[in-house]
Amino acid sequence: MKEKILHIFAIFLIAVFVAFIELNHYSRAQEAYQLRSSFKIGRLKYRGGGDWYNDPSAEVNLLKFIQENTNIDVIPVYEFVDIGSDNIFSYPFLFMTGHGNINFNEDEAKRLRTYLENGGFLYADDDYGMDKSFRREIKKVFPDKELVELPFSYGLFHCWFSFPNGVPKTHEHDNKPPQAFGIFHNGRLVVLYTYESNPSDGWADPEVHHDPEEKRQEALRFGTNIIVWALTN
Incomplete structure (x- = not known):
């Protein structure tokens, strides 16, 4: 009788151990799926000498803002x-x-x-001084297409927050009006380029550029529109 009880107890312990292993495996699988499925922004590293790496807090703050103001599942990291x-x-x-x-x-x-024609999206923001080279290099990517200015009525400006006057002007550069340009593939916006506006500076930590809080909030709202539009169109 004693041996039978010990045998049953041993089977019970094995079952508990197996269940624990399976639960742990499921938890890790769920975590891995979460990391794969959650939205992240990739900061594009390019050659040529430009400071592609500046303001690493920008994406983190934008993603946190999106996390707080939409139902988009994000991972607020700089990568x-x-x-x-x-x-x-x-x-x-x-x-x-x-x-x-x-x-x-x-x-x-x-x-x-290839990336852009197969579902990818590129947002380029002139932080002042990259306009000439960006226009030249994006022409290598799409020699058959042109950057076209987006009208104020374009859906990106109204998809989550409203921007009736188009892209907001976060930083003054050369006293020119802010502009947003796009490249389309099969009717889908695949490249967004903002010029004389620099909203991504408004995403950075407050002490970086010392922008007024209303300017930062405006820039974060516009960044949210970009993400929402890219993911839903």
Whole structure:
């Protein structure tokens, strides 16, 4: 009788152990799925000398704002990805900025076009000084397409928060009006380029640029519209 009880107890312990292993495995699988399914922004690292890496707090703050104001599942981290790497295909959304020169070689231009034509989205924000090189290099990516200015009525300006006058002006550069340009593939906006507006500076930590809080909130709201539009169109 005693041996029978011990045998049953041993079976019970084994069952508990197996259940624990399976539960732990399920938990890890769920965590892995969560990491794969949650939205992250990839900061695009490019050659040419421009400071692609500046204001690393920008994406983190934007994603936290999106987390608080939408139902989009995000991971608020700063991650960069080399344009020459296949890792770009792990991000549905790429962000690039900087003050200086950009240079894409032939392979990088083809890779970026493949990424964009297969569901990817690129947001480029001129942080002052990258306009000439960005226009030149994006032409390598899409030699058959033009950057077209988006009208104030375009859906991106109204999809979550309302921007009746188009892209907001966060920083003054050359006393020109802020503009938003796009490149379309099969009717879908695949590249958004903001010029003379610089909303991504408004995403950075307050002590970086010392922008008024209303300007920061405006920039974060506009960034939210970009993400919402990219994910739903």
